[in-house]
Amino acid sequence: MKFLIFTFVGVVHLLSLGSGKAVYKHGITQRTLQEIKEEIASYEDVAKAIINLAVYGKAQNRSYDRLAFLVDTVGPRLSGSENLEKAIQIMYQNLKQNGLENVHLEPVKIPHWERGEESAVMLAPRIHKMAILGLGSSIGTPPEGITAEVLVVTSFAELQRRAPEARGKIVVYNQPYVSYAMTVEYRVRGAVEAAKVGALASLIRSVATFSIYSPHTGMQEYQDDVPKIPTACITVEDAEMMSRMASHGNKIVIHLRMGAKTYPDTDSFNTVAEITGSKYPEQ
Numbered sequence: 354m355k356f357l358i359f360t361f362v363g364v365v366h367l368l369s370l371g372s373g374k375a376v377y378k379h380g381i382t383q384r385t386l387q388e389i390k391e392e393i394a395s396y397e398d399v400a401k402a403i404i405n406l407a408v409y410g411k412a413q414n415r416s417y418d419r420l421a422f423l424v425d426t427v428g429p430r431l432s433g434s435e436n437l438e439k440a441i442q443i444m445y446q447n448l449k450q451n452g453l454e455n456v457h458l459e460p461v462k463i464p465h466w467e468r469g470e471e472s473a474v475m476l477a478p479r480i481h482k483m484a485i486l487g488l489g490s491s492i493g494t495p496p497e498g499i500t501a502e503v504l505v506v507t508s509f510a511e512l513q514r515r516a517p518e519a520r521g522k523i524v525v526y527n528q529p530y531v532s533y534a535m536t537v538e539y540r541v542r543g544a545v546e547a548a549k550v551g552a553l554a555s556l557i558r559s560v561a562t563f564s565i566y567s568p569h570t571g572m573q574e575y576q577d578d579v580p581k582i583p584t585a586c587i588t589v590e591d592a593e594m595m596s597r598m599a600s601h602g603n604k605i606v607i608h609l610r611m612g613a614k615t616y617p618d619t620d621s622f623n624t625v626a627e628i629t630g631s632k633y634p635e636q
Contacts, residue, residue, distance in 0.1 A: 469612025
């Protein structure tokens with residue numbers, strides 16, 4: 354059974370607002386909105402067949418089983434890691450076994466960053482070992498680590514207001530979750546904004562709506578004209594706790610160690626496969 358796969362990369366149809374009439378662009382008649390709706394609706398049976406195959410048929414639980422195998426046997430697949438190369442080979446074999454056409458690997462250079470050993474221990478007002486994950490492309494701390502007082506803020510605006518307090522400290526962002534698109538800015542820009550006001554490092558509350566003491570990592574970006582400082586994510590629970598401590602006037606001190614390193618780009622592969630269309634296979 355062959356399926357037609359759609360990838361919508363942009364809307365090029367210019368439709369008259371309200372009228373639904375086709376307009377012309379470069380002399381080519383564009384389809385009306387109604388025509389597009391009708392074409393999409395015509396694939397209802399195909400969509401149901403795919404759903405039934407995945408939920409009730411031979412492919413039942415296949416996606417889950419494959420994901421479990423990948424996670425259990427390969428683990429984290431950071432760019433440039435051996436685990437990533439193992440995952441690529443597994444995907445390559447899966448695509449061939451599924452009977453897709455023109456399955457092949459394309460050589461490509463990719464970034465190579467390693468997290469290394471890392472830890473964060475609160476020393477005051479009490480001893481507390483914290484769960485952390487270094488953010489992608491972060492630099493490491495000196496081998497002996499960084500021991501510094503903490504400044505907890507809830508926004509970039511608060512950081513700017515309290516800029517004189519941030520110098521020589523570790524900035525902890527306890528930003529409220531609004532939406533992923535808005536809140537992830539603290540992960541992406543947190544280190545840069547903290548470095549601008551003289552911070553030694555930054556820790557960001559994980560960008561998540563729910564936590565089971567689980568740090569959520571991801572990429573962050575440095576800025577060429579701003580000093581690079583180590584940056585990592587911490588759990589929602591620890592960010593909230595330090596916010597409460599700060600509101601009570603407690604002095605918070607953390608010892609942070611991060612062994613993160615960036616290496617020259619390394620060799621890897623793009624994994625490519627094709628599904629030949631049943632209606633226009635030559636296209």
